[in-house]
Amino acid sequence: MSGDVARDPMTGEAISLPDIEPSRLQITRTTDPKQLPPSSSLLFGRTFTDHMLRIPWSGLTGWGAPSIEPYSTINLTPSATVLHYAQSLFEGLKAYRHTDGTVTMFRPDMNMKRMNNSAQRLALPAFNGEALIEMIKKLVSIDREWIPKEPGHSLYIRPTMIGTNGALGVQPPTEALLFVICSPVGPYYPRGFKPVPLYGTTEYIRAAPGGTGAFKLAANYAPGVVAQKSAAKAGYVQNLWLHGPEHYLTEVGTMNLFVALKGEDGVAELVTPPLDGMILPGVTRDSVLALARNHVSGAKKLPGLPDKLKISERPITMGEVIQANNAGRLIELFGTGTAAVVTPVDKIGYQGGDVHIPTGEDGMGPISKPLWTELVGIQTGTIQSDWNVVVPK
């Protein structure tokens, strides 16, 4: 998590280039603040706050001075590598306003770790994640009024890193820009949980062994739009990425996936695909697993969750899901992600038919409900947790 190492041109000795340095932060406040939109009108990722964070990087001089400045266009030379070769990666995390006015971010260290992993996968520069968290805190603090006060609302934070140097040869970037923008967002399900029907995609892939599915790269997303389009055309809300001739369940649209089922011994099992290189290591995925494991170990019992619960990171096929469903052993299936937290699924379009998935009375099933309740309790501050990082005023 430190700046790249360069060589002294005279001596050949390794010289350490400057990392992100919070003490160099320059703040320019907007003179033309935007009007905050009514919270009820917010669409995901369409409205942005008054300010943004920018930190330039060059292979010769390392990370430059961070600046918080008015939200404004990014001006690129037409041959910039981000435009031609998708030299781009990003993160998504949220800041929540608690009822006492405290603002916290949820597990930002996880995002910094993943962002550095993504940077390494693209030969983009590494950076000190703690330093970036400090800068993001400043940004969120300055735009604190943009966090809607209504329950279920939050501020979506989008750190992004792009290659900016102009060169059409396909090479590691020599210049980059790290920027962070923030968008106030409403609850994903304003009228309560509504389970979504998924279309099982076998004609397109999201990831493959040796590819980039385990990293949060821009390159993973545009190719998925046609799969989403064909799911919508067939009457489904999202697509389920099925991998290989075995039709392994991998991810749901842009979310991780969980299946809850009873084993033949009657014991409930919570299954999510393993981090085998094709699965994004989601922060919500990790949090759900951690909460479930703490429940099972007794470290922190969650009301409503079965005492006996097996937690598995293992591959799971459509064949197994259908078999469990036919035997009445399928409990539920849900997606997890930063935007929606938990998304229950009620149907999978598969091989010309529909597999109907059990859902609970209020949309959520008996496994996801207690996990969601705990997670949202933590994020909104009603449950104390080390996962919350306070944004100072």
Next chain:
Amino acid sequence: MSGDVARDPMTGEAISLPDIEPSRLQITRTTDPKQLPPSSSLLFGRTFTDHMLRIPWSGLTGWGAPSIEPYSTINLTPSATVLHYAQSLFEGLKAYRHTDGTVTMFRPDMNMKRMNNSAQRLALPAFNGEALIEMIKKLVSIDREWIPKEPGHSLYIRPTMIGTNGALGVQPPTEALLFVICSPVGPYYPRGFKPVPLYGTTEYIRAAPGGTGAFKLAANYAPGVVAQKSAAKAGYVQNLWLHGPEHYLTEVGTMNLFVALKGEDGVAELVTPPLDGMILPGVTRDSVLALARNHVSGAKKLPGLPDKLKISERPITMGEVIQANNAGRLIELFGTGTAAVVTPVDKIGYQGGDVHIPTGEDGMGPISKPLWTELVGIQTGTIQSDWNVVVPK
């Protein structure tokens, strides 16, 4: 190849949105022309001409008026989909100056066809390829003096299409920009052909079935940089993408791949991997195949090429290459692409050792040499061909 179809909001009837319309072209010439750099100093894709072409698109109003204007920055809203989700595709083609001063482009219709296919894969808008060729002709004509006069030089043309609307939801773009920039380039091998050693990559993939390898998308390129870096670190110039447990040869770095070998019956065979969804349908690949087939059919004999030659688009594994090599039946192996046209290979780093590939005296082998001679003859105008499209003065 026509503009997308929208629906009239009142009647629901299909209404055709405007396509690219050459008659709407607006030209603004630079008042500050750059100095042409000495041709000997040109590096690939680093120097750009005085002007660029821009054509905006919107889902509501279709393709807007094309403009040729001074080369200048592209200003994007920080949430533009190209920056976050790699909504970007591109093409590469060249304009050549013949000794009589004529300027031609090589098979631009192939690039337009592929560009529309790429756009469809990303849910970006289709367009009339003929109209874009007309606009590119205008651009090249205006910057005609930028085509270096030295033999082997050319003007590399880079059409690009990016999603520009600001929205963090992963969706089809509602706004896009098609732009074209031009870069004067020198010969890829200024001191004659030098065969390159390749590193056989098995730890990373370029493409997979159901993915985007058959399309010229930005998303296919950034993930390959680390494979190139590790090839370079191991002492090789480029990497060879080997697919699956069978280690199928697929592409060389960013080039298509050909293998020439003698069958057990002694007949020479020119093999290139088939367009199975993982291989980019390269214009040089297609041209090499067409020239070779015309030679075999007798439509146009190429001096030096064996009369008896089998031409195959079929999968080929490292096992088969090594077996042919050990039996003295491997003739040569080369890459093809717009930038270098033909790149001979002399070595493949594979499973801890090196497979040494035969090369001809001047670097090129007996199959690639006559094909390259014909192709470059056509491109530079010493051989007449329908593949050349004249750029009017």
